[in-house]
Each structure stands twice: as C-alpha cells, then as structure tokens.
Amino acid sequence: MPVPRAAKTQRRTRIQEEKEQIILEAALDVFSLHGFKGSTIDQIAEVAGMSKPNLLYYFRTKEAIHRALLDQVLDTWLDPLRELDAEGDPVAEIRSYVRRKLEMSRDYPRESRLFANEVLRGAPSIQEELADLKALVDEKAQVIRAWIKAGKIARCDPYHLIFSIWATTQHYADFDAQVRAVLGPDKSGEGRFEDAARFLEQFYIGGLQLR
Incomplete structure (x- = not known):
C-alpha cells in the first residue's frame, strides 16, 4: 500500500491518521461517482473540507489516494x-457466498463502484492483485470441481458460476439507480436486498441441485 506523504516525513500522530481517513472517505465519494479520470484533487479537497495544499501534505497525487483506496x-x-x-x-x-456478496453490495456500494470503475479502465493499478485473484479463483474452482465429482452438486463450469455470482450480486451496487428506478417506490427500499437474496438463492441452489 502506498505510504501517505505525511508518514514519510515523521511518525504519524492520531490527528494525521484521522486526516488521512477523512481524505480517503471523501475520495471514495468522488471516485465512485466520477471515476478515476473524471475526479480531481480539487474535488476531493472540497468534499474533505480542507485546502488543496493541506490535502497534498498527506497524499502527493491523485494516484496515491486512488491506490490507497483500492488496497483497502x-x-x-x-x-x-x-x-x-x-x-x-x-x-x-454457495448460499452463504451469494448472501455475503449481496450484503457487501448493500453495505459497501461505493467500494463496489470504485472497483468496477478500475476494471472498466483496464485495471492498470491492480495487475498484481488480479494475479492473486486468479490464484484464489483457481483454488475455489477446484473445490467446486471436487463437489461435482463427488456427486454433491450438478455439473457446471466453476469459473462461470463464480463470475455469474459476482455479476448478479454486484449489480445491486453498481447499478443501484437503475434497480431502484425499475422497482419503483414500493419495492426499492432496503427490502430489495432481501428480495434479491431470496431470488438468487432459489436461482443458484435450484440450478445446482442434482436432478
């Protein structure tokens, strides 16, 4: 993780750590709304309620802020x-995995959009992390294959099963405005996540059960 500029000059105090978190929180708002290219240091400073020079004391560049957020x-x-x-x-x-991914979309929508925007621009800042992701998915694909071989679930492609879970759960964060608009005022409250969870459980578990 990139070290904030303040940490390079002296031992960080509690106040400095708090300032860094204020900057990162503001940057999360800005990046998740405008994307990396559409965001500026001035916008982040304004949302953080501090001057641009003060912000640059803690993080030298927009890239450093963005990378720190991605690491988190x-x-x-x-x-x-x-x-x-x-x-x-x-x-x-699998039911638990679907539920937890949907809960993350509910609880961390800005983080989901930050990650989605990074991938959409070619993921230049997280190439090493994507290699780690591949290793993890390879490992869990082997787990799913073992379940299939043991006759515990129906045959499927483990990678596309994982991709589809990502797509269907993260949709509720990345396309939240669309979801709420289509559902309308009667169904677009917090209950939409429980409705989604029930449907997705039925969808995935029904498809994976042996006939």
Missing part, C-alpha cells in the same frame, strides 16, 4: 470467496 477495498472484497469451505456442505457454502 481489495483487502476485504475477496473475504467471502476465501471463506468458501471445501469441507462444508456445498449448498450451504
């Missing part, structure tokens, strides 16, 4: 997949 997101984004347990019941494990 990636640190937690893959936790649900890491927790897919080879020794667990396949149906329960």
Whole structure:
C-alpha cells in the first residue's frame, strides 16, 4: 500500500491518521461517482473540507489516494470467496457466498463502484492483485470441481458460476439507480436486498441441485 506523504516525513500522530481517513472517505465519494479520470484533487479537497495544499501534505497525487483506496477495498472484497469451505456442505457454502456478496453490495456500494470503475479502465493499478485473484479463483474452482465429482452438486463450469455470482450480486451496487428506478417506490427500499437474496438463492441452489 502506498505510504501517505505525511508518514514519510515523521511518525504519524492520531490527528494525521484521522486526516488521512477523512481524505480517503471523501475520495471514495468522488471516485465512485466520477471515476478515476473524471475526479480531481480539487474535488476531493472540497468534499474533505480542507485546502488543496493541506490535502497534498498527506497524499502527493491523485494516484496515491486512488491506490490507497483500492488496497483497502481489495483487502476485504475477496473475504467471502476465501471463506468458501471445501469441507462444508456445498449448498450451504454457495448460499452463504451469494448472501455475503449481496450484503457487501448493500453495505459497501461505493467500494463496489470504485472497483468496477478500475476494471472498466483496464485495471492498470491492480495487475498484481488480479494475479492473486486468479490464484484464489483457481483454488475455489477446484473445490467446486471436487463437489461435482463427488456427486454433491450438478455439473457446471466453476469459473462461470463464480463470475455469474459476482455479476448478479454486484449489480445491486453498481447499478443501484437503475434497480431502484425499475422497482419503483414500493419495492426499492432496503427490502430489495432481501428480495434479491431470496431470488438468487432459489436461482443458484435450484440450478445446482442434482436432478
């Protein structure tokens, strides 16, 4: 993770750490709304409620702020997949994975859009992390293949199963405005996530159960 500029000059104080978090929180708002290219240091400083020179004391560039945010997101984004347990019941494990991914879309929509925007621009800042992601997905694909071989779930392509779970759960964060507009005022409240969870459980578990 890039070290904030303040940390290079002296030991950080509690106030400095708090300032850095204020900057990162403001930057998350700006980047998730405008994307990397559409965001500026001035916008981040305005949302953070500080001057541009003051902000640049903590982070030298827009790239440094962006990278720090990505590191924070990636640190937690893959936790649900890491927790897919080879020794667990396949149906329960996949149901839990779908639920946790949907909960992350509910609780961390800005982080989801930050990551999506990075991938859409070719993922220039996270190439090494994508290699780590591939290794993790390869590992969990082997788990799913073992379940299939043992006759515990129906045959499927493990990679496309994982991709489809990402797509259907993260949709509720990345396209939230569209989801709420289409559902209308009666169905677009917080209950939409539970409605989605029930449908997705039925969709995936029904498709993976042996006939």
